[in-house]
Amino acid sequence: MSVSTFYLRGVCTMARKITVSVDHDVCVGNAMCVTIATKAFELNDDRQAAPANPDGDTEELVLEAAENCPVAAITVTDGDTGEQLFP
Numbered sequence: 001m002s003v004s005t006f007y008l009r010g011v012c013t014m015a016r017k018i019t020v021s022v023d024h025d026v027c028v029g030n031a032m033c034v035t036i037a038t039k040a041f042e043l044n045d046d047r048q049a050a051p052a053n054p055d056g057d058t059e060e061l062v063l064e065a066a067e068n069c070p071v072a073a074i075t076v077t078d079g080d081t082g083e084q085l086f087p
């Protein structure tokens, strides 16, 4: 599993810290997340997604990427409260 903490722009003016993880036990490497959140995710040498640029994309795009993962490999949580934002 690959885990990284992102600091992203939210919908409102306050930035909040979110944590993104990709479960490599289920990631099939179809690159949907990389297509949607082009900077926040990248494919590693094993052609599995990994968190990339922490400032790359908005929280909305990261959540959209997570929602469109066909195997629900991406988990997004609020880094401050621990609240699970997706799934």
Ligand code: SF4
Residues within 6 Å of the ligand: 022, 026, 027, 028, 029, 030, 031, 032, 033, 034, 048, 049, 068, 069, 070, 071, 072, 073, 074
């Ligand atoms: S969308 Fe899901 S299965 Fe596809 S590369 Fe990203 S994490 Fe892996």
